[in-house]
Amino acid sequence: MNEDANLAGPAPMEGHGEYNRKSSVQATGAVPALALLKKAAYGASLPTDDGAPVIVADYGSSQGRNSLVPMSAAIEVLRSRVGGSRPLSVVHTDLPGNDFSALFQLLDGDPASYLRGDPAVFASAVGRSFYEQVLPPASVSLGWSGWAVQWLSRTPAMILDHVQIACSRDENARAAYARQAAEDWATFLHQRSKELLPGGRLVILTMARTDDGNFGYGPLLAAMYETLCALADEGLILPEEKARMAIPTVGRTRMEFCDPFANGRIPELSLNHIEIFEGEDRIWEAFAADGNARAFGAKWAAFSSASVLPTLASSLSGGAADPRAAAFEARMETGMAQRLALSPEKMMIPLAALVLVRE
Numbered sequence: 001m002n003e004d005a006n007l008a009g010p011a012p013m014e015g016h017g018e019y020n021r022k023s024s025v026q027a028t029g030a031v032p033a034l035a036l037l038k039k040a041a042y043g044a045s046l047p048t049d050d051g052a053p054v055i056v057a058d059y060g061s062s063q064g065r066n067s068l069v070p071m072s073a074a075i076e077v078l079r080s081r082v083g084g085s086r087p088l089s090v091v092h093t094d095l096p097g098n099d100f101s102a103l104f105q106l107l108d109g110d111p112a113s114y115l116r117g118d119p120a121v122f123a124s125a126v127g128r129s130f131y132e133q134v135l136p137p138a139s140v141s142l143g144w145s146g147w148a149v150q151w152l153s154r155t156p157a158m159i160l161d162h163v164q165i166a167c168s169r170d171e172n173a174r175a176a177y178a179r180q181a182a183e184d185w186a187t188f189l190h191q192r193s194k195e196l197l198p199g200g201r202l203v204i205l206t207m208a209r210t211d212d213g214n215f216g217y218g219p220l221l222a223a224m225y226e227t228l229c230a231l232a233d234e235g236l237i238l239p240e241e242k243a244r245m246a247i248p249t250v251g252r253t254r255m256e257f258c259d260p261f262a263n264g265r266i267p268e269l270s271l272n273h274i275e276i277f278e279g280e281d282r283i284w285e286a287f288a289a290d291g292n293a294r295a296f297g298a299k300w301a302a303f304s305s306a307s308v309l310p311t312l313a314s315s316l317s318g319g320a321a322d323p324r325a326a327a328f329e330a331r332m333e334t335g336m337a338q339r340l341a342l343s344p345e346k347m348m349i350p351l352a353a354l355v356l357v358r359e
Contacts, residue, residue, distance in 0.1 A: 031280075033205040033353045034073050036273065037144060040355055041077035044142045045199025053087040053122070054078055057140045057195065059130045060148025061092035064103035070144050072114040075121055078142070088121045090114065093134045096127035129153065131187050135195045143195075143202035149188055150207035152248040156180040159246045162225050163312065166215035166251065181250040186260045189356070193268035196358035201272075208276050208352035209251035216251070216348035219340060220300050227335035228312070236328060237316065244315040247308045251350060272355040279349035287344050297341030305333040 046054055056074050058067050071090055078088055092103060107113045107123050115121055128134050130145070131153045157176035162168045165177040192202055209215050232242040254276050261271045283303075287296040309329045316322035 032277065032351075033146070033203060034070060036353055036355050037070055037142075037203045038073050038077050040201035040203050041074045041142055042081070044078075044201045045197050046082065046141055047197065050086070053089040054082060054142075055089045055091060055135070055140050057135060057143045058090060058092045059134070059143060059145035059192075060151075061094050061098075061103060061125070063099050064092065064106045066146055067092065067144075068106070068110065068112045068114060070146060072112070074142055074144065075114050075118065079118065085120055088118075090121065090123050091135060092123070092125045093128060093130055094125070095129060098127060100125050100127065130191065131184060133191050133194055137194050138197050140192075140195045140202075141197055141200050143192060143200070144204075145202070146205045148206065149185070149204060150249045150251060152177075152180050152250060153184050153187070154180065155246050155248040157246075158243055160243055162221070163228060163245050164215070164217075164221050164224075164247050164249070166209070167221050167225070177250060180248075181252060182256065182259065185252065185256070186265055189260055189266045189269055192356070193266055193358060196269075198358055200358045202356040202358075204352070204354040204356070206352050206354075207249065207251040208257075208350045209253045210276065210350050211253060211255075213253065214348065214350060216350045218348065219343075219345045220304065220336075220347060223301075223336045223339040224304060224308075224332070226339055227332055230335060231328070231331055236324065236331065241316055245312045246315075247311055249308070252352065254352075257352060257354060268359055270357050270359060272357045273353070274355075275353045277351055277353070279351045281347045281349060284344070284346040293341040293344050294337070296344045297337040297339070300340050300347070301333045301337035304336060305329060309333065 056071065056078070058071060061067050075088055075090070082088075092100075094100075103125060104123070107115050115123060126134050130148070156179065157173045159165055159168045159170060159173050161170055165174060168174060196202060207215075228237075228242060228245065231237055232239060254274060257274055258271060260266045261269070283296055283299045286299075287293065309332050310320065312332070313322070313325040313328050314320045316325055316328065318325070322328075
């Protein structure tokens with residue numbers, strides 16, 4: 001069953017700086033890709049006009065916390081290449097409803113801000129989906145996208161037996177998500193091929209699936225769906241609202257990442273590097289050290305609260321402005337935390353790191 005008109009698309013991450021405070025999983029997951037980003041910064045082409053700014057694009061920045069380390073690493077390398085006076089322009093992009101105020105407050109006040117100590121670095125932002133062209137043609141020397149391209153441009157179908165397609169047995173829904181994932185990946189690549197300079201590079205870190213199709217996060221997703229069903233049973237949400245609730249994210253396999261390149265659909269880009277690996281579960285490591293099950297559950301529930309619960313809430317009858325939205329998200333987070341604390345398990349976190357080069 002597909003009722004596209006009634007399905008909510010991706011919602012911006014939790015606002016008021018909450019995503020910054022609750023996104024430690026994403027921050028930890030970015031670490032393995034930093035070496036790739038530095039190498040790409042050394043090899044990326046620069047504008048031929050020595051006075052033109054060197055543009056670094058941050059695709060899917062959210063509120064910026066997890067961009068500070070990658071952008072600082074890129075700036076350090078680029079500054080070593082171009083000297084001290086040439087302007088470096090960092091452009092953060094995300095959906096129009098993103099909390100850009102939190103981003104700029106972070107850049108202005110955080111001790112780790114890449115703006116500190118270098119007056120020739122400039123920050124700006126664009127509120128537009130990266131499934132569209134975001135920046136001028138052939139303008140970007142270096143791009144970075146962390147924990148973003150797993151989000152689809154829209155919710156392609158209802159998932160009546162879960163909220164995450166990786167956990168669904170509905171073959172029609174799975175096929176609809178697979179089609180949308182393939183279309184969106186090709187679209188994302190095509191738009192970036194317009195924006196990158198010839199010789200420009202783009203480094204991507206995103207959710208993935210293992211070669212045998214494992215998306216990971218099993219205990220977390222089970223706790224999420226069990227909590228959602230409980231809230232529906234007690235009447236906080238209506239059956240039709242529950243039916244609409246879906247997280248429009250996917251993990252792609254190595255083959256799915258490579259497909260547009262193998263088929264020559266994106267001739268302007270080449271896939272320079274791809275690696276599928278298992279990210280660290282620092283929340284589990286903390287539990288293994290201190291045995292605090294309540295903290296384990298609370299941290300993983302907070303991860304969901306910051307990243308996906310606003311999208312579920314947007315499927316309420318009144319959308320994100322529904323008077324029940326805050327209570328719904330709070331009850332979801334509390335219920336998930338309690339369920340996860342009952343039997344802590346290590347999360348499998350499949351990730352992909354890719355480096356693309358504009359020919």
